[in-house]
Amino acid sequence: METDKKHLGIRRRTLVFAAGGMGAAAGTQAQLAQLAQGPQGPHVVKIIVGFPAAQATDVVARLLADKLPAVTGGNYIVDNRPGRGGSLAMGALARSPADGSVMMLAHMSAVATNPHMYKSVPYDPLKDFEAVGLLADLPFVLVCHPSMPFNTIEQLVRYAKENPGKLTNASSGNGTVSHLAMEDFKARAGIDILHVPYKGSGPGLADVVAGQVSLALETAAAVQPFIQSGRLKALGTGTTKRLSTMPNVVPIAEQGFEGFSAVTWLMLLYPAGTDKHLVSNTFAAMNKALQTPEVDARMRQIGVIPRFSASTAEAAAFIGSEYAHWGEVVRRSGVRLD
Template sequence: MRGLLIVVTALVLILTDARCASLTRILVGFPPGQATDLIARLLAERLGPALGETVIVENRPGQGGSIALASLAQSPADGHTVVLAPLASLVVNPHLYKSIAYDTRRDFAPVALVADLPLLLVVNPSLPVNSVAELIAYAKANPEKLAHPSSGNGTLSHLGMEVFKQRAGITILHVPYRGSVPAMTDLMTGIVGVAMDTVAVTEPFIRGDKMRLIASAYGKRVAAFPDTPTVAEQGFAEVDLSAWLGIVASAATPKARVDRLGAAINKIIQSPEIVARFTALGAIPRSEGPADFGAFLASEDARWSAVVKASGLRIE
């Protein structure tokens, strides 16, 4: 009897280990329902069958997505825990916060670049501007009148405007909010006058005539508003802003696992169904594997390190 019990116990342990090995978690540093979370769930639904594994999404909100990355930095390097992370938590927060629990270049292995979330430049309808040139002229003529909101210090809605202001040579007061909803509310009421935010955030208000779209701050015109020129087309080629999303694993994850994940994710992203679903969320699919995403990540890290330094912003 004792021998049988030992055998049964061993079998249970083996089966448990097998189930654990076939479970992959995608960590998301934001609450359910936000764009990053929705994209993660679209990927998880299709990644499970592609890998022959159970893939789940776990939300670890906080510190602009950095809590999820800090958790990944302490996870086993087996490729069964990954993070779908935005630009801010990967290449802004490490330069913005004085104390953060990871180093992006040291602690993470790039797996796949997933999507761009383009930014749009919008103004309150009462503002007498319809173009980038008119906005700059108004800002220079009224240096004390304009303010712009953001969804928080260090977010792309903040630093994207910093990039634009630096290039345009204008001063506009920054007002940080706790999220896009209160920021957009105050833009509609005229408490603040101009903002940058994603297509998903701004599109309903633009179509409802609650705010006026004057430019795409992305490198090209967006599908939702194809007749609206880019900031680059209006004279500022350096302004190309999107809150891109990418998947990273722990740095010591075996290359074979990283390559397998990257190939499976890229195949999913290229499917017509996912392209359509991403587009509905205001996202543009990107299908770059570990090597290309790694090169992109390095260039973005250098870019946003310089932007943060130029802004003079530093958070405890």
């Protein structure tokens, strides 16, 4: 009896979403709104983000926080906790109550690369979280200062081989995707380019724009304004297909580097132990809120590609496969951080 009372209390405090597809009936909508109410009114759910405001992950999180209330009737706020490539935020989520009041829009690096690079992180990515589902991919683009004497990947590789050690590449920090993917590219090409790490994509791109650094492999969302203004030159994308916002930029994989990929993903997570029905209902609500032409257009406009999991089980399996894949990339790179 005591257990039943405790369970009932948790259910009353927990934000519960009713499952609803794109064709949800009016009755289901009413149920969603009702279940999102707590004893004192609508619940406030915190969405943790491991990066500063205005970066791509934050923009997507705020879009999610803006669209979910229409589906669930709840309230959502974004909590930015930058540091160590999202690892500090992941640690905070792992320590959060598993009652639906806290979730995280997690970046791939915090889940799949950081645990392999740092001597220790305050969480186990395979045990400490409940996967809800993917929301988006963040494609990367290799850019350079317009004065650089190359316009294609082939020309870049030839120049780098003829001028070993002359070129430099900025990254948004040691161990980030912009660092690891660039190291992978340099190893494939057999070229020597000096890595220059920064604290975030902004400072690094600023130095590339100023001509102090030669290259940068950064998200399309970050480089797009510079490309459009002519302050940076795009050499290739890290995607398998051309981006709709950059149709004239050829993927690096099509320029002699088949299999090369520089794309990171965003996934919604809960702390481990969160009620399975809540996870499933959140999955349905998230998909309903974001799979609209309006949201699709907005994401693509800022250089983000919408991507959704088929189920929560698929999302969980995806974490395992990505953890293994990026562990091998990190091992090959030799990057280890304190």
